[in-house]
């Protein structure tokens with residue numbers, strides 16, 4: 020028998036027992052076999068292990084379709100990669116792609132016959148799907164402006180790539196108790212959403228008589244889902260050259276001591292809550308060797324992943340342009356046009372954001388006017404309306420087997436209605452989730468809507484629970500859930516009244532949060 024970590028074999032949950040027999044990466048190797056034998060030949064339990072390849076059975080469960088996530092570490096990509104993504108969507112994914120809240124792209128409608136082919140095509144342009152799902156280190160998220168950002172202390176692109184490459188397909192870490200999310204960003208506005216990751220690096224400086232040294236502070240144990248926890252900051256200062264070592268050590272602690280009895284109690288946040296920070300740091304230092312104690316935190320606030328408008332880069336005469344992609348959904352043609360603009364007006368650089376939007380980078384100032392006149396840029400406008408531009412939804416009932424309600428069309432209709440009816444001088448972030456999980460990051464929204472079902476005269480009626488006031492700013496906190504549920508066709512009216520109430524009651528320049 021393989022290793023059972025620190026949990027007794029008899030206490031392991033069923034999925035853990037399955038993982039001991041079949042490592043997720045073994046299943047990846049079986050893809051060519053399944054390609055020949057077909058969807059029906061895949062054992063029901065093993066279908067869950069396909070997640071290690073970055074694919075997940077699409078709704079309805081038995082129709083033989085999959086969604087697939089493609090990792091874009093820190094959201095940094097180029098126009099060649101965008102063209103390949105668009106072409107795959109056109110050829111195999113019925114022409115659509117979704118951006119995700121971890122800076123990834125998501126295809127739908129793939130089949131077991133097409134998946135190995137799609138993975139090969141992606142690999143040729145250095146795009147990976149392995150590890151975008153499953154109980155392993157997931158896509159490393161970070162600053163989409165890395166390398167061009169006037170608000171960053173360190174260009175984190177190489178660090179992100181180093182950590183990402185280390186964990187990619189690494190069998191030492193392919194059987195963690197649950198998913199493991201890492202964020203690395205040196206932007207002073209917390210664009211990597213540090214507090215909701217299992218492990219996060221944020222910008223810090225050490226001033227101790229020697230030359231000032233830029234590095235990172237470390238957060239551990241954050242995560243959303245049904246039981247959200249904010250990550251806690253350790254008393255450590257980590258040099259850029261130590262980021263990989265610390266990432267390996269924290270992941271090792273999670274692998275060896277994380278809980279494997281109950282999957283709902285398996286994330287790092289539960290281990291940290293039981294151990295406390297002091298014990299966690301002691302165990303971490305046993306693995307890393309000595310690290311410096313914390314320096315000065317350089318975080319100044321929170322940018323929730325929005326970069327709209329035209330902005331100067333740290334390189335003179337170059338600009339980045341933040342584009343609004345409503346609900347993060349694109350057609351293959353949209354993405355081809357974006358790639359075309361990235362080449363025609365810049366150097367092909369495209370970035371993906373945690374808010375499910377896009378940035379075009381390295382645009383010379385003299386090209387800005389012509390870029391803004393392009394049809395696709397007028398549609399994915401850098402100056403969106405306050406609701407359509409700041410509404411996020413999860414995948415929902417259209418493709419997700421766990422969803423209770425439809426989310427994407429609902430959220431778009433809601434945002435468009437509010438844009439027509441409510442005049443607002445400040446953006447308001449609305450997030451919509453289709454079930455008690457939190458792929459739509461509801462708990463960090465100004466206004467969160469969680470879908471639920473109630474039976475009325477034997478009919479299932481879609482309703483939404485409302486929560487307000489989530490933020491990862493300087494006084495971070497999760498949204499508070501209000502009592503009661505709202506039928507889906509009444510949500511726009513309730514929010515209209517609610518936002519108007521905020522407008523009439525707020526003090527001068529008081530934010531919604």
Ligand code: SF4
Pocket residue numbers: 413414415416419420421422423452453454455456457458459
């Ligand atoms: Fe599916 Fe729920 Fe995640 Fe939405 S929040 S994508 S419904 S699991």
